[in-house]
Structures are given as structure tokens and as C-alpha cells.
Amino acid sequence: MNGYIHLSFIDLSLAVSLLLLITVLSVILSIGIGRTVIIAAVRLVLQLLLVGFLLLKVFAVQSFWCSLLVVFVMMLAASREIVARLKSGVQWRWSLGISGTVTGIVTLIVSFVALNTALRPEPWYDAKYFIPLTGMILGNVMSAASLSLKGLLDMVQREQKVIEARLALGHTRRETFNPLVRQAVVMGIMPLINQMSAAGIVTLPGTMSGQILAGMNPFDAAKYQILLLIIISSAGIMAAIGVSFLAVLRLTDNRDRLRIDRLFK
């Protein structure tokens, strides 16, 4: 990547004025999205500038523990987000426990593998690679885990009677919950599967576009993108399976009973 384009604040304000124009248009046409758009845009600018500044500092320090702390905070935020997307009747402690455990384990394992095999920066925890990679993995882990967990809990709540009927007929916990787990995992990984199948044909994935824009050769950018998509998809699939299994484990007990009370208020 030689000589990427440096953006000045004037360039940024030009982009912002485009958004302002849209907002003015929205007021004139009374579509009523002006406020929402402005709030979102202000958050975007502030959050990203802050993160950029923070990362600058972290990259300069180049300490393993410092990077790990940043990653840990990101994981906490992701787990909290998973819980926030669930319905209000769910016990937050246990759902946070489940999503946090899965998010943490999957993200660390996958980024460790990726950093030590495919990317190999020196040292392997080089913040310049460690943090953005973990961030990308986390984003996908979060959306897969969130969709699966929400899907599973909704199904269990909706199909309580069916689950109890099967258990009463002497079906094992596994026989009873397997179809639900399968459905929940499919719900969680669908966006990832779609993303993989459509990559390059319908869309140029973000990293590849970004790197081409930044001056990388398209073929190298494609290889890079393949690597990243495979890494983040594996992480997402692992997370979807992980949360579904842990949730079923929590929702049942050693006598194969359905224990709605152990995850719902």
C-alpha cells in the first residue's frame, strides 16, 4: 500500500455538506428524518474520530496488555449489545453470561489463529493488526450470536407446549431441542452465508473496496478479502452454535425438564 490518499478536514466537511443538503431537503419535503440523520452522523463523526485518536495512542504504546484491554472493552460492548436486542422478559445476567462467554472464547481463538497463521505480524499481537481484526471478528460474532440467541429464545417461548409434549412422550433433551438449535443456527449464519455467496458478484466487500481505494492491486485485495471473510464467517458460525447450545443447556436440567424459569423472568 504505497501512498494512500490523505484526507484533510476540508475533504471531510465537503462530505458532511452533502449530508446537510439531504437534511435540508428532508425538511423541505417534510419527510421528517432530518433529526435522526443528524444525530446518527454526529455520533459517527465523534465516535470514529475518538476511536482513531485512541488507536493512534495504543499503536504507539505497542503493549500486549494495552491491546488486550481495548479488545476486552470491545467484547463487553458486543455482549451487552446482544443482550440489549433480546426481549425484555429474559434474565439479563444469564443471557449476558452466555453471550459474553461465547463472544470472548470465539473471538480470542479465531483472532489468535488468524494472527499466528495467515497474517503473521511481528510481534503477533501488534496492535495495528490485532485490534482491527478483532473488531471485524467481533462485529460478525455479535450479529450471528444475537440473531441465533434471539431466534432460539423466541422459539422456545412460542413452542413451550410442543417442547413439553415431546419431553412427556419420552423424547430426550437432544431429540427435542435439536430442531430448534438447528433453526436458530441457520437464522444466525444466514447473513454470513449470503455475504460469502454474493461477494464479488453483487457487492465488493468492504475491505476489498477500501484497499483498492487506498491503492492496493485488486488481485491482492481479493486474496486479503477472502482470508478475512473466511475468518469472520468461521467465527460467526462458531458463535451461533455456541450461544444456541449454551442457551439450551441453561433452559434444561439434569432430568431433561424444560426450565423456562432459568432464563426468563
Added chain:
Amino acid sequence: MIELRNQSTLSVRALFALHHGPYSLEINSGSCVVITGESGAGKSVFLRMIADLIPNAGQVFLDGKERNSFAPSEWRKQVTYIAAESGWWAKTVKEHFTDLEMAYYWLPKFNLKEELLDADVVQLSTGEKQRMALIRAFSSKVRFLLLDEITSALDPKSVIVVEQCIQELQKQNIGILLVSHNMEQVKRLATSHYQLITDQLVLCS
């Protein structure tokens, strides 16, 4: 195909859960014990405790063997609970049956057509579903059936049909524990009748 099963006994000893019990009861195979009581008295809870579907304390023995020595699924195959409202997980009726031979034996006795097995569950009426849910539970392993107001959604004619089937099950030496609201039904079926009042099982003569 339908053979007479061995004599057996289900004994419930001081079974209780939060706010319910302790209850003790003994049922012999071939008998029909009926439990009545006001709604909310805990009749369903009692049946579900015996089937080990909800957390409970106390002991249940099947022919002297304690419940915890059975795997949960093994226990429920022998002591099977059938709810007032049936649950279905697959598309067609047939997919819910493990023993089709048993189903073909019982369908005419329940006044149901064999074609219904190939139908989708959504095509069945409430009454048909309820009767199918009974047949689905009759396996060669069943020793005791815990029936929770199973006739409440049925028309008078179907009620009689189901009752006749219950009597045939008794003849095959299956023990029945039935929760009912219908005093006529109690008279027709009960070999013994208990009333559940304020967390106590009271034997009625």
C-alpha cells in the same frame, strides 16, 4: 400385537413442589384413579410432577424402583403425561408416531379414519388432534398414563369413545390416573376417586 402387560404398581410418596403437596398415592395397573378439584388446585401440577416434567421433591416408585434410577426419557416412556392441549412439531400427523402398527390398531377404536395419518396437522380439528395425541402416546413401553382433562375439548359422542378406549387400556393392564371436571365421567370410569382440596388428596367413597 397388543399383549397383556405385567401387573405393576406406581407409588407416589410425599411428592411436593413449591406451594403444592406433599401428595401420596398408589395406583395399580388396570385401575383408573380419577382426581377432581377446583381449577388452580394443582391437579395438573401433580400429574406433571409424577412425570418429572417440573422440579419436585419426594419419591415415585415404579414396581419398587425409584424414579431417579431411570433415565428421564425412559421414565416418561413408561409413565406418560398427556396434556389437555396437544403439541405438534412436524408437518404431517404420521411423523409424530413411532409405532404405526399401534396407531392402526387404535384409530378405528377412537373413531378416526386411517387417512388422517397422512394429513397435515393443521387440517385436523381440535377433537381429532386430542384423540391423535392419545394414540401417539400408546407405545409398547407405557405402563401408566397420566391424563390431564383430555376430554374437555371433545363433543359428548367423542367423550364416550375415548372413555371406552380408556377402559380397554385398563383391560390391557395399563394404569390410568385421570384428572377430570366431569362428575358423570368420574362415575363411569373411576375405580377410585380422590378430591384435591387445599393441597391434600382426599379419598371419596
